[in-house]
Amino acid sequence: MKDMRMESRVQSAVNKIEARKVQVYYGENHAIKDVDVNIPDKAVTAFIGPSGCGKSTFLRCLNRMNDTIPVCRVEGLIQLEGEDIYDKRVDPVQLRAKVGMVFQKPNPFPKSIYDNVAYGPRIHGLTRNKAELDEVVESCLKKAALWNEVKDRLHAPGTGLSGGQQQRLCIARAIATGPEVLLMDEPCSALDPIATAQVEELIDELRSAFSVVIVTHSMQQAARVSQHTAFFHLGHLVEYGETGQIFTNPQDPRTESYITGRIG
């Protein structure tokens, strides 16, 4: 009874992304097997699981980053607000403006702080003049909780910032194209505990405006930042539910083994 209530709460959230029967192959390697999942809007969903289980591969399906890997083949259906993102008419560059991504290692462009954030709005023609672009840059740096630290040196190189600041700059850059979904692949793994705490706080703020999906190796981090958790194992999505339920009352023995440290 209790489980059915949990299930219906997860399903009743508004879904931003719905994936059905997703398979991913790298040549002969069947890396993602029959994955069905609904990613809710205005919430953080964590992907957890042992190394090599397919978390990053599945995350990259959600903005077609796997298209850039020649041996990779994706099958099944992934819809963003009801639209098939693998439809031939979808331009992957436009899709990635709607489904932004932040990587493990902060990777600012070798450009100024300002130009890093202005890059997306410029290439997508999102602003009409310099004043509008200035506004977008300022508001994104504020949303990324970086503005106060950089407002006096916007034209200094982004690569001159600390690791944690660089990651927040990459988040500002990702949100500058007005995305609806933010994918984060272990965004704190290269950061110290203080910078990690700042980025986690930021993720919590971002969920009021975005659907956030985060891959993390840290179960503590998943428990701190997410409302929903998906546990992957050997390419399967074994269990998906509310984060509290996954960590306190997992339904599948493989999930229980992982969260109690017996597999991983």
Ligand SMILES: Nc1ncnc2c1ncn2[C@@H]1O[C@H](COP(=O)(O)OP(=O)(O)OP(=O)(O)O)[C@@H](O)[C@H]1O
């Ligand atoms: N670019 C690639 N080319 C070929 N095979 C790949 C590639 N990326 C991942 N794989 C394979 O796909 C499977 C899943 O890997 P993936 O990186 O998605 O797992 P993961 O759960 O994110 O792992 P980790 O936690 O170690 O980052 C593995 O068998 C891996 O070797």
